[in-house]
Amino acid sequence: MTVFPESLLKSFDLCIRCGACNHVCPIFISQDKKEFFGPRAYLQIPRIVEEELEISVDFIEYAYECTICGICDEVCPVGIPISRLVLAVREALIDQGYVPPPKVASMPTKLSEEGLAFGSRELKARWLPPDYKPSKGDTFFFATCLSSEAPESAVAAFHILRRFMEIETIGREELCCGAFLKLAGYKYLSEGALEEFTSQMRTSEARKIVVLSRPCLDFIQRLKDIEAIHVVDAIREGVEAGELKFNVSKKGLRIGIVGYCDSYDLNCASVDLISQIKGVNTIDLPPWTASGIGSLLSFKAGAKGIRGHFLKLLQLSKDMKLNSLVFVDSSLYIIAREIAKGKFKVNICDVPQFLSKFL
Template identity: 25%
Template sequence: MESEVKTKDKKNKFEILDKSDDLYICSRCGTCLAYCPIYKQTLNESFSPRGKMSLLEAINKGKLKYTDKVSEKLFTCTTCNLCKEECPSGVKLDEMINIAKSDLIYAGKYPEVLDMLKKRIKQAYNITFDSNAGRLDWTKQLPESDPEKYIKKEADVVYFVGCVSSFSPRSFGIPRSIVQDLDSAKVSYTLLGEEEWCCGFPLISSGIKDVIGDLVKHNIEAVKSKNAKLLVLSCPSCYHTWKYEYNKYSGKEIDFEILHISQYLLRLIKEGKIKLNSLSGKVTYHDPCDLGRNSGIYEEPREVIKSIPGLDFIDLPSNRELSNCCGGGGNLESINQTLASKIALAKADEIIETKADIVITSCQQCNRTIDSSLKKKKKETGTKVKVMDLPELVLQSIQEQKAEN
């Protein structure tokens, strides 16, 4: 395939040659080995965070070139950022790895799958092979299935669904629950339909930076055209990108509020607009990396769960800042499915250990990987744990009232 992702603007040299402070600050102490999900499954130092820093230092010093092998090591990362969280020396591992990915793209050494990804996003504005006109297909099975209902000219709130929830049938439950949650709270909201374009996260996190500008510009305009005061997102990666990257790429401050659905649900609950009714069972919560560690949202999802009467909440052994990745991050699944699956199974073990009946997460990607790994565990051991996304749990609690009435 012709190279899609290699940028045309010729850089003078690789960025890693200019940014070596963190490579030196990294003392190779090995703390990251105790946390990196890739290392814990492979036990291979060259895939570990400190191994990656050693490779990059060698490149910085001119002792090593960006080769296919180096590329494999750098791209084998879930971008969960637990290494950065725990690094005693404060090494900005995420930045260094992203710089290296950008360099590798320029060097033409990157996983082939990225060519396809960029092509799809450039042509169809989403990460799938489907036309962007299919953005609302998931609404068809809703009680009110008229897609027109969900596209208003103006509204207080815009709900940005995200590519995975829009196009992957396994995730349709999430946006379907969200619109029903919002309906129950009588919120004036709209979706963007085919005017919703990929947020750009899959490109940014892969070091591809040349398409992102158009996506950012279009998406900001699309939200503004609705005169919305608030943008709500359910995908933590979309949320993170909107909240922390869009300002950088658009060059100006965004003047509407941006909330993750967990934050917005909590607000609606506190304002009394969502009425929650008693459910039962033991519930635990998985912190998605892009929502927790990478965006600092830990308490809102827990508060939402705890506002539902009758549930018995228990945290996972590793929670909040220390939450273990589900294996679904950083394109790892398309690069090394076996490894991603091993990480997911380790996560499943941790969930099963809590003896919870339900594990809640707040990310369509985590939801899917955790669901798959728990199903494998069920076959092996018979343990049954249900996976639900936070808005699905909230909807169940809302509808419980209807059943009682």
């Protein structure tokens, strides 16, 4: 049974067991450097599948531990594409009929019934005024499926954007772009979703899309005729153009900014924006606190590593006596918010939510 391209299988055999991938993996580091959570362990997965050994529920769940940050790919001295391996494993398991963890398994049904990867139309509409009616325009705000779970993020982002630019949003009928389906291993469903989303945007005559979620941004940036930009970058453009200013903080806040492993520009843009607010002190966090673009998908799949990672991050914020943890992306904010409930008192928000307090 061959489920992986031969070129990938050959690259797995190149592993020299140096451990370079493990030592840059944020999950491996935060979880006390246990081999189970390191990228090197994933190199054993294809052989298990290829040899038709028993594929247990635990094995399938393990395939969703990786957050697809891609740093391991960059440091591997022999060029093994480990993050591609993880996605290939998920796709292969689904293609062979294996059932992924419940919240991942429900995604195709959600897409069919709601046009979303998760959430619902009813929940997705909560962040907009009841009487809002979208119209055609050049620039659209893409609230993504995340607005079902974090309407406060969409509200804050849209509120800030409308202060300095003409921007519309599809609202309740906004379709899924397919990004989280791709991360889950639903390759063909994700491509179909992207086509439907693209058609919707073109019908709306959109030329530019401001995206709430980095995973979605990465996916739709493949479109050639529509510009896509993260909401944080759009806000920074407004500040740099002198069209948006923030008030002074009177509390002397201590905050930590939590970013993505592979998003240097987005992380820097977030720091630059928050640095505009006088009276806010940004406290440097260790590199391991960053996460990958597939973190929310791993969290929904019940992965032990990402939960442990965020618990350690939240404990660190308590030890450092931070007032707030500010996440560069709403997908990371959702994880922290859920894990912190009733356990940690630190204020948790994403960049638009934090900035909106100082307008």
